[in-house]
Amino acid sequence: MSVCEFRPGLEGIPAAQSGISFVNGQQGILEYRGIRIEELAEKSNFLETAYLLIWGELPTQQELEEFEHEVRHHRRIKYRIRDMMKSFPESGHPMDALQASAAALGLFYSKRDLENPVYVRDAVVRLLATVPTMIAAFQLMRNGNDPVRPHDGLDYSANFLYMLNEREPDPLAARIFDVCLILHAEHTMNASTFSARVTASTLTDPYAVVASAVGTLGGPLHGGANEEVITMLEEIGSVENVRPYLEDCMQRKAKIMGFGHRVYKVKDPRATILQKLAEQLFEKFGYDKYYDIAVELEHAVAEKLGGKGIYPNVDFYSGLVYRKMGIPTDLFTPVFAIARVAGWLAHWKEQLVQNRIYRPTQVYNGHHDVSYTPVHLRQ
Numbered sequence: 001m002s003v004c005e006f007r008p009g010l011e012g013i014p015a016a017q018s019g020i021s022f023v024n025g026q027q028g029i030l031e032y033r034g035i036r037i038e039e040l041a042e043k044s045n046f047l048e049t050a051y052l053l054i055w056g057e058l059p060t061q062q063e064l065e066e067f068e069h070e071v072r073h074h075r076r077i078k079y080r081i082r083d084m085m086k087s088f089p090e091s092g093h094p095m096d097a098l099q100a101s102a103a104a105l106g107l108f109y110s111k112r113d114l115e116n117p118v119y120v121r122d123a124v125v126r127l128l129a130t131v132p133t134m135i136a137a138f139q140l141m142r143n144g145n146d147p148v149r150p151h152d153g154l155d156y157s158a159n160f161l162y163m164l165n166e167r168e169p170d171p172l173a174a175r176i177f178d179v180c181l182i183l184h185a186e187h188t189m190n191a192s193t194f195s196a197r198v199t200a201s202t203l204t205d206p207y208a209v210v211a212s213a214v215g216t217l218g219g220p221l222h223g224g225a226n227e228e229v230i231t232m233l234e235e236i237g238s239v240e241n242v243r244p245y246l247e248d249c250m251q252r253k254a255k256i257m258g259f260g261h262r263v264y265k266v267k268d269p270r271a272t273i274l275q276k277l278a279e280q281l282f283e284k285f286g287y288d289k290y291y292d293i294a295v296e297l298e299h300a301v302a303e304k305l306g307g308k309g310i311y312p313n314v315d316f317y318s319g320l321v322y323r324k325m326g327i328p329t330d331l332f333t334p335v336f337a338i339a340r341v342a343g344w345l346a347h348w349k350e351q352l353v354q355n356r357i358y359r360p361t362q363v364y365n366g367h368h369d370v371s372y373t374p375v376h377l378r379q
């Protein structure tokens, strides 16, 4: 094999063959199994989209009803998981709580049976069903309250908002939240999905796959940017301060959070939809001054950095949507994870079809033949 050039961040290097999603970064196109994201956002719901991603086709009415029924009936978390979460430090980040809890779930299903479709389906259902419950439970318990039991009469998204806020959500808010989950469900070979596929390739269990992906999603260069965006908008504070803030960032060569993408060189199509969803929410529930700051920042960044292909990504407007729903800032990335579980599991299943363990190479730039220095002689 020829010696390859090292590409930092593996830019442009295919890490898998995949039929799950497609991105055209020059034209701002995203498709799940060939269907444009705009169409899914308008016509589908999250569980149907998850089914599409994981099993490769839209479900029939009966398949969808069965799948929704199964997910609905696996939403409760085990007392032992709940008690474990109760012992987590309240000040800990909910992404860490989620990562630990997803991994702990695997302790209860440690007999791996990856070739058995029943095992695969159970794991898919259980992870999709319990991740929202774990997040809502941690949120309530860190504030000294008991978790709220899932509401069997509510669908996937409405139930999550119900568990979080201890009341049934407004139907528009629940539908918008569900669309947000569709938008965040999958995105080709992003860092957390790569992490999921690497973990899957060792033939470990799907709980470990999801736990490793959650850990990867949390970083501020990836899903964690949605939280950073709100912090940044608060720091900017006013529309007048947008341009001085941007100048200062550019001078310091600091990244503007929620902007830029390895693949998109135009505005992320998901950001366009999320911006519209934010506007719909503001129309019904009142205006948010940070929205004007965000729009001004988008204009200013397009003027200064548009030439480099730097435009809003999915994380730029999502926080404004979640804020309006009363979701705390440090739950924005866990909410992203609720959705992305679908994509990670689709990649887990796909990886297993023709698995080969990931084991890339490296360019060694260290020393050779170094002799051992006894500790008392070391400077």
Ligand SMILES: CC(=O)SCCNC(=O)CCNC(=O)[C@H](O)C(C)(C)COP(=O)(O)OP(=O)(O)OC[C@H]1O[C@@H](n2cnc3c(N)ncnc32)[C@H](O)[C@@H]1OP(=O)(O)O
Residues within 6 Å of the ligand: 009, 190, 220, 221, 222, 223, 225, 254, 255, 256, 257, 258, 259, 260, 261, 262, 263, 305, 308, 310, 313, 314, 315
């Ligand atoms: C769900 C998601 O993961 S979406 C991404 C969420 N992350 C963010 O919003 C964090 C901010 N954005 C970034 O850090 C980057 O754009 C990433 C991580 C998304 C992509 O990183 P990469 O593809 O490695 O791009 P890289 O960091 O090399 O940037 C390329 C050039 O664009 C510039 N650039 C990229 N993003 C930004 C940004 N947000 N603000 C200012 N400049 C930027 C870089 O400074 C660099 O400029 P240079 O060539 O003059 O040095």
Ligand SMILES: O=C([O-])CC(=O)C(=O)O
Residues within 6 Å of the ligand: 186, 187, 188, 189, 190, 191, 262, 263, 313, 314
């Ligand atoms: O594709 C990426 O690198 C990041 C991203 O937008 C996502 O994971 O949704």
